[in-house]
Amino acid sequence: MDFSTLEAILRPDQILSGAAASRGYDCDAYTVDRSKPSVIVLPETTLEVAAVVRWCAASQVPFTSRGAGTGLSGGAMPALGGVVISTKRMNHILEIDLENRCMLAQTGIANRRLTDAVKADGFHFAPDPSSQSVSTLGGNIGENAGGPHTLKYGVTVQHILGVTMVDPLGEILTIGGKLGCGPGYDFLGLICGSEGTLGVVTEAWVKLTPLPKAVTTALVAFPTIRSATETVAGIIATGTIPAALEMMDRGIMNAVALAFKLTFPSEAQALLLVECDGDDADVVAKEMESVRTVCESNGCLEIRIASDEKERANLWMVRKKGIGAMGRIAPSIVTHDGVIPRSKLPEMLDFVYEVAEAHKIGVANIFHAGDGNLHPCFYFDDRDPLQVERVIEAGEIIIKKCIELGGSVSGEHGIGVEKMDLMPLMFSPADLEAQAMCKRIFNDGMLCNPCKVLPNQRGCAEHKMRWRGVAT
Amino acid sequence: MHDLDELLTHCIRCGFCLEDCPTFVETGNELESPRGRIYLVRSALEGKLNWQDDVKPHMDLCLGCRACETACPSAVEYGAIFEMARDIIEREKPSMSKRALLASTTNPGILKAQLAASKFLPGGRVPNFVSKLLSGSKAEADLPTVQANKPLPTFETEVSVRGEVFMLTGCAMQVLYPRVHECTRRLLRRIGYVIRDVPQGCCGALHAHNGDLTTARKLGTELVRAFTGDIPIIVNSAGCGSTMKEYADLIGPECADVAGRTFDLSEFLLSHGLVDELAKAPGLGGVTVTYHDACHLSHGQKVTSPPRELIQAIPNSTFVELPESMMCCGSAGVYNVLQPEMARRLLDRKVGHIKETDAEIVATGNPGCHAWIAQGCREQRSARVMHTAELLEAAFVGLDGFVM
Structure with a gap:
């Protein structure tokens, strides 16, 4: 394939190729499967993206869009090679409209920078995945990212008013806008969470949410996993919806203790991070008081309540950087993303530990307890193919159990390549065909982020073996 | 001492470093990010990439600023990885012009001679032929000039002497910014400390950062010998202080005590009461x-x-x-x-x-x-x-x- 004709579209510094570039872009934060692109492009505008996509369509070259590459299911892995379209040079805020509480930005901007731009005016962009300091707006839209505050504020789709998108043929589409979607079918809902398989979203109107006037955050230590999970159910039963309700186990405590020199009660086996917020300080204080009562009645060991913004940031660091800190313990991790009904949490966690033990791999748990979204984090050494196999197998068993308990294969990390083969566990062939029909509205070919989300796609099976593990 | 292979395993590719890396923020290029560079170094160690063609350009563009270490939740010691990778690259194919640049910058005698000569250069800038040799492009940095100063007023203090410290005089600082050393001496005296002057050389930081760990170790060992005794070592140059605090990793356990008694000037002044003064x-x-x-x-x-x-x-x-x-x-x-x-x-x-x-x-x-x-x-x-x-x-x- 002759890629040099791309030089007619972009400046030389916007085109990367060669052994190092192909290596550097062969995976995202999901490292079990890898596949090398031939070329990486760094467009700066929607028009440049459209020109690149038209080039790909005309040349029949597959393309995959990529933001910060922090995805955990291989969504930005170029499964069939070809071109990686990086949005990292499209990182500008184009318009801020405080009066109408919205903002237009290019999708390569890091999530955190959206909030940074309006914080002083009392607003924020509410979706807050743990990776928010680096993960991009485009990636958040692609995965329909959640985060700790999902419980109260909802996921990304609830905060997107409109997008500009380049479709798989290179046409520029505008869906929704400053005022959100009009009447008719909700294409915006389809685009959010489509994992880059329907096109490349280049700009988005996002909703700005007022910062709550009062916030109180507590980190509570429990002697057993079960006492913590039962507290979660107890808190929800009081009718209080905390802004966040997060759980971490001993494995995560060990990692963050090493990372940030934090100490926890030695007999603690689980931590709950609870945040209450609102505009009325008295109401918020009362909510936290009822949380405290539930924690105490479940035998908690210690309650730390942040007294200022700095302490609050410290408590959150345990949660936000918990997964990242796992590198202290092992060279590689795979973080799963199953969902189960909240009431099944105690049973499910027991199962996770049993599976890890049976497969002789380490596991740490850090997750959104409030909405039953589990993140078992397996830690291992990816240089050992046997360990990689055991990790994949254990993950599948756990996800199967989630479905058995009435849950889902993914909460917020997406299907990517990681969980494609698990989709039939959750959906019937007719369900999957309906999804494939939806995809064909925008993407009727095999070029735009191929071999993702839907299983058994033409032309993907033979490539699959090449992605896996340490081979390349 | 560090084991490069072991250091690399701590990166789990979460990417939390990306937005703190100046070269990534400027270029948007994964290969100019800490995560990308670590992946390249690991691949070269595994024999999948070539050090000179594939890895070197990206290690060259790295500033070695270590902002990624502050951002990293897994405490990847990127600074050490960076120095060791550059050392491998330099040993495989030494760059004579870079060696010469390092040697001249860190030798006070040569640096002074250069400063004298620079008065005759157009625009006070590195001549373009020299810059081309070093970087392949046009020079941006003015040649250093010695700070111009008037004498400071006579020093007076009523504070009595309570202890002695060493001060790193270093290489470039003493030539370019003698006033900084003068102020350091006066500030220390204001909190009751006097400097024990000893003959000393360069700390080796610039060598360590630029792929010459052998020279860095040699200079560091000599410097530690000059600072024998259990009194604090005050450093007013961030790059030097950073390297000296990590001598135990660079040189060996014989330097284990250095980190504990090396202080940036600001640390020492704050903890010894300059705020009251x-x-x-x-x-x-x-x-x-x-x-x-x-x-x-x-x-x-x-x-x-x-x-x-x-x-x-x-x-x-x-x-x-x-x-x-x-x-x-x-x-x-x-x-x-x-x-x-x-x-x-x-x-x-x-x-x-x-x-x-x-x-x-x-x-x-x-x-x-x-x-x-x-x-x-x-x-x-x-x-x-x-x-x-x-x-x-x-x-x-x-x-x-x-x-x-």
Whole structure:
């Protein structure tokens, strides 16, 4: 394939190729499967993206869009090679409209920078995945990212008013806008969470949410996993919806203790991070008081309540950087993303530990307890193919159990390549065909982020073996 | 000592470093990010990539600022990875011009001779043929010139002597910024400490950062010998302090005690009561001051609060935070000579932020940043740059002796 004709579209510094570039872009934060692109492009505008996509369509070259590459299911892995379209040079805020509480930005901007731009005016962009300091707006839209505050504020789709998108043929589409979607079918809902398989979203109107006037955050230590999970159910039963309700186990405590020199009660086996917020300080204080009562009645060991913004940031660091800190313990991790009904949490966690033990791999748990979204984090050494196999197998068993308990294969990390083969566990062939029909509205070919989300796609099976593990 | 293979395994590719890496923020290129570079080094060690063709260009563009270490939840020791990778690359194929640059910058005699010669060069800049040889492009950095100064007022203090310390006189600092050493001496005396002067050489930091670990170890070993005795070692150059605090990893366990008694000047002044002395000083007559974090102070040594606390304790002055104060200015040792284009982009970004603050003075704690930011501010008619030590001494004696 002759890629040099791309030089007619972009400046030389916007085109990367060669052994190092192909290596550097062969995976995202999901490292079990890898596949090398031939070329990486760094467009700066929607028009440049459209020109690149038209080039790909005309040349029949597959393309995959990529933001910060922090995805955990291989969504930005170029499964069939070809071109990686990086949005990292499209990182500008184009318009801020405080009066109408919205903002237009290019999708390569890091999530955190959206909030940074309006914080002083009392607003924020509410979706807050743990990776928010680096993960991009485009990636958040692609995965329909959640985060700790999902419980109260909802996921990304609830905060997107409109997008500009380049479709798989290179046409520029505008869906929704400053005022959100009009009447008719909700294409915006389809685009959010489509994992880059329907096109490349280049700009988005996002909703700005007022910062709550009062916030109180507590980190509570429990002697057993079960006492913590039962507290979660107890808190929800009081009718209080905390802004966040997060759980971490001993494995995560060990990692963050090493990372940030934090100490926890030695007999603690689980931590709950609870945040209450609102505009009325008295109401918020009362909510936290009822949380405290539930924690105490479940035998908690210690309650730390942040007294200022700095302490609050410290408590959150345990949660936000918990997964990242796992590198202290092992060279590689795979973080799963199953969902189960909240009431099944105690049973499910027991199962996770049993599976890890049976497969002789380490596991740490850090997750959104409030909405039953589990993140078992397996830690291992990816240089050992046997360990990689055991990790994949254990993950599948756990996800199967989630479905058995009435849950889902993914909460917020997406299907990517990681969980494609698990989709039939959750959906019937007719369900999957309906999804494939939806995809064909925008993407009727095999070029735009191929071999993702839907299983058994033409032309993907033979490539699959090449992605896996340490081979390349 | 470090094992490179082991160091690399700590990166789990979460990417939390990306937005803190100056070269990634400027280019958007994964290969110019810490995560990308670690992946390249790991691949080269595994024999999947070539050190010279595939890895070297990206290690060359790295500033070694270690902002990624501050961002990293897994405590990947990127600084050590960076130095070891550069060392492998240099040993495989030595760059003579880079060696010569290092040797001349870190030898006070040669540096002085160069300064004398630079008066005759057009524009006071590195001649383009030399720059082309080193970096392949046009020079951006002015040749260093010795700081112009008037004598400071006679020193007076009623504080009695309570102890002795060593001070690293270093290589470039003593030639370019003798005033910084003078102020360091006066400030230490203000809190009751005198300097025990001993013959000493270069600390080896620039060598360590630029792929010559052998020379760095040799210089470090000699320096530790010069500082024998159990008294504190005061360093007023961030890059040097950072390397000295890590001598145990670089050289070996015989240097285990050095980290515990090496202090950045700001740390020592704060913990030994300069704030009380400052309270009695006349201060700065209402000027606005901002502060740039030298990378090897903030990221390398995790010292961010002491300089701010001291500056904020200066009477009759206003302190404003500098946006992106912890992002590298592009000086990075000899980086602005070896990578002039990226260094220039980062300098423009830095000076742009300085202008936003409307500050009249920018304080910083490293000679490289000092010279480079001063050049940028001069070109764009922005604030004057002072070493933190100079600013603090000026609080006692006034700004008159400090010529811009």
